[in-house]
Amino acid sequence: MNEFCIGGRLTQEYALTASGLVKLYGGKRVVDGVDIAVPTGSVYGVLGPNGAGKTTTLRMLLGIIEPDEGSRELLGRTSPRDASDLVGYLPEERGLYPSMKAKEAIAFMGALRGLDWKTGRARAVELLEAAGLGHAADEKIRKLSKGMAQLVQLLGSVVHQPKFLVLDEPFSGLDPVNQERLEKLILAERDRGATVLFSTHVMAHAERLCDRLAIIAKGKRRFEGTVADARATLPYTAHYVPHFPNDDIAASLPADARREGDGWRFTMPEGGIEDLLLKLINAGYGISGLSIERPGLHDAFVRIVGEAALKEDAA
Amino acid sequence: MSNFRRTVRQTMTVARRDFVATVFTPTFLIFLLAPLIMLGFGAIGGMGAASMADSSDKQVRIVAIADDADRDALIEADKRVRTVFRELDAPPPLRVDAPAGEGDAQARSLIDGDEIDVSAVMYGPLEKPTILYGPRGDRTGDYLATLASDVLRDRAAGSPGPMSSATKEPFERAGSSIGGRGQAAFFTVFGLFFLTLLLAGQAVGTMAEERSNKVIEILAAAVPLESVFLGKLIGMFGVALLFIAFWGGIALNFTTVLPADFAAAFAEIGPAVGLGTFALLFLVYFTMAYMLLGAVFLGIGAQASTPREIQMLSLPITIFQVAMFGLSAAAAGSPDSWFATFAEVFPFSSPFAMGAKAANDPALWPHFAALAWQLLWVAITVAIGARLFRRGVLQSAGPKFRWASLIGR
Numbered sequence: 001m002n003e004f005c006i007g008g009r010l011t012q013e014y015a016l017t018a019s020g021l022v023k024l025y026g027g028k029r030v031v032d033g034v035d036i037a038v039p040t041g042s043v044y045g046v047l048g049p050n051g052a053g054k055t056t057t058l059r060m061l062l063g064i065i066e067p068d069e070g071s072r073e074l075l076g077r078t079s080p081r082d083a084s085d086l087v088g089y090l091p092e093e094r095g096l097y098p099s100m101k102a103k104e105a106i107a108f109m110g111a112l113r114g115l116d117w118k119t120g121r122a123r124a125v126e127l128l129e130a131a132g133l134g135h136a137a138d139e140k141i142r143k144l145s146k147g148m149a150q151l152v153q154l155l156g157s158v159v160h161q162p163k164f165l166v167l168d169e170p171f172s173g174l175d176p177v178n179q180e181r182l183e184k185l186i187l188a189e190r191d192r193g194a195t196v197l198f199s200t201h202v203m204a205h206a207e208r209l210c211d212r213l214a215i216i217a218k219g220k221r222r223f224e225g226t227v228a229d230a231r232a233t234l235p236y237t238a239h240y241v242p243h244f245p246n247d248d249i250a251a252s253l254p255a256d257a258r259r260e261g262d263g264w265r266f267t268m269p270e271g272g273i274e275d276l277l278l279k280l281i282n283a284g285y286g287i288s289g290l291s292i293e294r295p296g297l298h299d300a301f302v303r304i305v306g307e308a309a310l311k312e313d314a315a
Numbered sequence: 316m317s318n319f320r321r322t323v324r325q326t327m328t329v330a331r332r333d334f335v336a337t338v339f340t341p342t343f344l345i346f347l348l349a350p351l352i353m354l355g356f357g358a359i360g361g362m363g364a365a366s367m368a369d370s371s372d373k374q375v376r377i378v379a380i381a382d383d384a385d386r387d388a389l390i391e392a393d394k395r396v397r398t399v400f401r402e403l404d405a406p407p408p409l410r411v412d413a414p415a416g417e418g419d420a421q422a423r424s425l426i427d428g429d430e431i432d433v434s435a436v437m438y439g440p441l442e443k444p445t446i447l448y449g450p451r452g453d454r455t456g457d458y459l460a461t462l463a464s465d466v467l468r469d470r471a472a473g474s475p476g477p478m479s480s481a482t483k484e485p486f487e488r489a490g491s492s493i494g495g496r497g498q499a500a501f502f503t504v505f506g507l508f509f510l511t512l513l514l515a516g517q518a519v520g521t522m523a524e525e526r527s528n529k530v531i532e533i534l535a536a537a538v539p540l541e542s543v544f545l546g547k548l549i550g551m552f553g554v555a556l557l558f559i560a561f562w563g564g565i566a567l568n569f570t571t572v573l574p575a576d577f578a579a580a581f582a583e584i585g586p587a588v589g590l591g592t593f594a595l596l597f598l599v600y601f602t603m604a605y606m607l608l609g610a611v612f613l614g615i616g617a618q619a620s621t622p623r624e625i626q627m628l629s630l631p632i633t634i635f636q637v638a639m640f641g642l643s644a645a646a647a648g649s650p651d652s653w654f655a656t657f658a659e660v661f662p663f664s665s666p667f668a669m670g671a672k673a674a675n676d677p678a679l680w681p682h683f684a685a686l687a688w689q690l691l692w693v694a695i696t697v698a699i700g701a702r703l704f705r706r707g708v709l710q711s712a713g714p715k716f717r718w719a720s721l722i723g724r
Contacts (some may be wrong), residue, residue, distance in 0.1 A: 064535045081539060085321070089536040099336060111328045112537035114321070291540030
C-alpha cells in the first residue's frame with residue numbers, strides 16, 4: 001500500500017477511490033476511464049481546463065449521477081449515497097433559497113446531512129461570525145451580495161463537520177480577500193481532519209493548497225501526483241543575461257533559447273549548465289545575470305493539457 | 316442510522332422546508348382565502364344574475380280573459396293550486412281580464428303590448444278554452460287549463476274547495492334517504508375533485524424554485540431524489556391539510572349557527588356508512604387522490620424547465636383531472652353500473668369513485684380492498700414519478716431503484 005505524507009502526517013488510507021469512471025452523454029464519452037485515489041486527510045485538487053469533465057467526475061464521485069462504467073468507494077462505502085451524511089459539497093452552480101435567512105440556509109444544509117436544526121442554527125451563527133458575516137445571520141439570502149451568498153453556501157457545506165469536503169470551483173466569483181479566507185477555511189478543514197477535494201483551473205490556488213492533484217483533460221486523467229511531481233514533468237529552465245550582448249549569441253545557446261527581456265530563456269542542458277557558461281564566458285559574452293528556475297504548476301498544466309489535445313487531435 | 320430512518324429524516328427535512336416556505340408567506344393568505352374570493356365573485360355574479368332575472372320575472376304574467384262569473388272562481392282555484400309549488404317553480408302570477416270584443420284579438424293585443432310579458436293567455440268558455448303560449452309558456456298554458464278544469468269540477472261538485480281534508484304530520488328518517496345518499500355521493504366526488512384540483516395541482520410548479528435557484532444540485536448531492544420527490548409531495552400535502560383544517564373548522568362552526576329548519580333541509584343528505592366513518596374515509600381518499608395525482612403532476616412538472624412550460628403542462632393536467640371528475644360523478648349517479656365499477660378500479664379515479672361509494676353503499680370491505688389497491692398505485696406512481704423527476708432535473712437515469720435499500724441497513 002502506498003504511504004503519503006499529508007500535512008506532516010503519514011497516511012495509508014484513502015478517503016475516496018474511483019476506478020475507470022466513464023460517463024456518456026449523447027454517445028460521447030465526456031469522462032473516459034478516470035481513476036482517482038484521494039488519501040485521507042489530504043487536500044486534493046482536480047485540475048483541468050473548461051469542459052474537461054471535472055464537474056461530471058465530481059458528480060459521479062458523490063453519487064449525484066451514476067457512471068456508465070467504473071466503481072467508486074467513498075469513506076468505505078461502495079455507494080457514495082450511504083456516506084452522504086459525512087460529506088459536504090459546494091457545487092459549481094451556486095444555489096440557495098432567496099427567501100431563507102442566512103443562518104436558516106446553513107442549518108437547512110446541515111439538516112439535509114443529518115444535523116439537527118437547533119445545533120445547525122447555533123453553528124451557523126458561529127461560522128458566520130468567524131467569517132465576518134455575523135451581522136448577516138438574520139438577513140434573507142436575496143439581500144446578500146453574490147460573494148456573501150457564496151460564503152453562506154460554503155459555510156453550509158461544512159456546518160455538519162463533514163469528513164469529506166468537495167468544492168467545485170470554489171474560488172470563482174470571489175474577490176481576493178474572500179479567496180484568501182476560503183484558502184484558510186480549506187486548510188482549517190484539513191487540520192480538523194477532513195479530506196478536501198476541490199476542482200479549479202486556477203493554478204495558484206492548487207499550488208498553495210494541494211497535497212496531491214489530478215489533471216483531467218478531454219475526459220481522461222492525464223496526471224496524478226504531488227505539485228512537485230507535476231512541476232518535475234518539465235525540466236528546469238535558465239534565464240541568462242549576457243554582459244556584452246551580441247546578435248551572434250543565439251548560435252552559442254541551446255536550440256530552444258528564446259528572448260525574454262534583456263536576456264534569454266532556455267531549458268537546462270541535461271549535463272548541467274557549467275559547460276555552457278564556460279563557453280559563453282570564453283566567447284566574450286560575459287554574465288550579467290543568471291537564474292535557474294523550476295517550472296511552475298501553470299507551465300506543467302499547460303504542457304500536460306496541450307499534450308492531451310495533441311493526442312486527441314492525432315487520434 | 317438505517318437507510319429507512321435516514322430516508323425518512325431526509326424526506327421530512329425537504330417537506331419541512333417546503334411547508335414553511337409555502338405557509339409563512341403573505342401569498343399563502345391569499346391562497347387560503349381563495350375559496351372566499353371565489354365564493355365572493357360567485358355571489359356577486361349570482362346576485363347580479365338573480366337581480367336581472369327577478370326584474371324580468373316581475374313583468375311576466377299568465378292571463379285569463381274571463382267574465383265576472385268565472386273571475387273569482389279562477390282566482391280561488393289559482394290560490395289553491397299554487398300552494399303545491401315551491402316559490403321558484405311557481406307559475407307567473409295570474410291576471411284576469413274582462414272580455415272586450417273578440418277573445419283572439421284581445422289576447423294577441425296583450426301579447427304584442429308593452430304593459431306585461433305574457434307567458435300564456437286563455438280565452439273563451441271554460442269548457443273549451445283557447446290557450447296561446449309563448450316560447451317558455453308550454454307549462455304555464457297547462458296550468459291555465461288546469462285552473463279552468465278545477466273551476467268546472469268545483470261547480471259540478473256543488474262546493475268549491477278541496478273535497479278531502481288530510482292530516483299532515485312531519486316524519487324523520489332514522490338515516491339518509493336514497494336520494495340524499497346520491498346527493499352526498501355527488502358532493503363527495505365534487506369535494507375531492509375540488510380539493511385535489513386546488514391542492515395537488517400546486518405540486519406541478521414546486522420544482523421551478525429549485526431549478527431557477529440551482530438549489531437542486533445541493534439537494535441532489537445530499538439527499539436521494541426520491542426523498543426530495545416524496546418530501547415535496549408531503550410538504551405540499553401538509554399545506555393541503557392545513558387548508559382543509561382551516562375551512563373544515565369554519566364549516567363545522569358554521570353548521571352550529573344554522574337555523575333549525577335550514578339544517579332539517581339537509582337531514583336526508585348523508586353517507587350510507589355513517590358520518591364518522593365517512594369523514595375518515597374522505598380524508599383517506601383525499602390523501603390517496605393527492606398522492607396519486609400529486610406524484611403525476613410533480614413528475615411531469617419536473618420535466619418543465621421554464622414557467623411557460625409549466626403553464627403549458629397545466630392544461631392537459633387539468634383536463635385529466637376533469638376527466639376523472641366526470642367519470643366519478645357519473646359513477647356516483649349510477650352506483651351499480653359498469654362504468655361505476657370501472658371508475659372504482661381505475662387507479663386515478665378510484666379515490667373519487669370510492670368516496671362516492673362510501674356515500675351510496677354501507678358495506679365497508681370494498682374500501683379496504685380499494686385502499687390496498689390504491690396504496691399499490693401510490694407506490695408505483697411515486698416510484699415512476701421519482702424516476703421522471705430524476706431524469707427531468709438531472710438528465711441522469713440514476714441508480715436502479717431498490718425497495719430493499721429503503722429498509723435495509
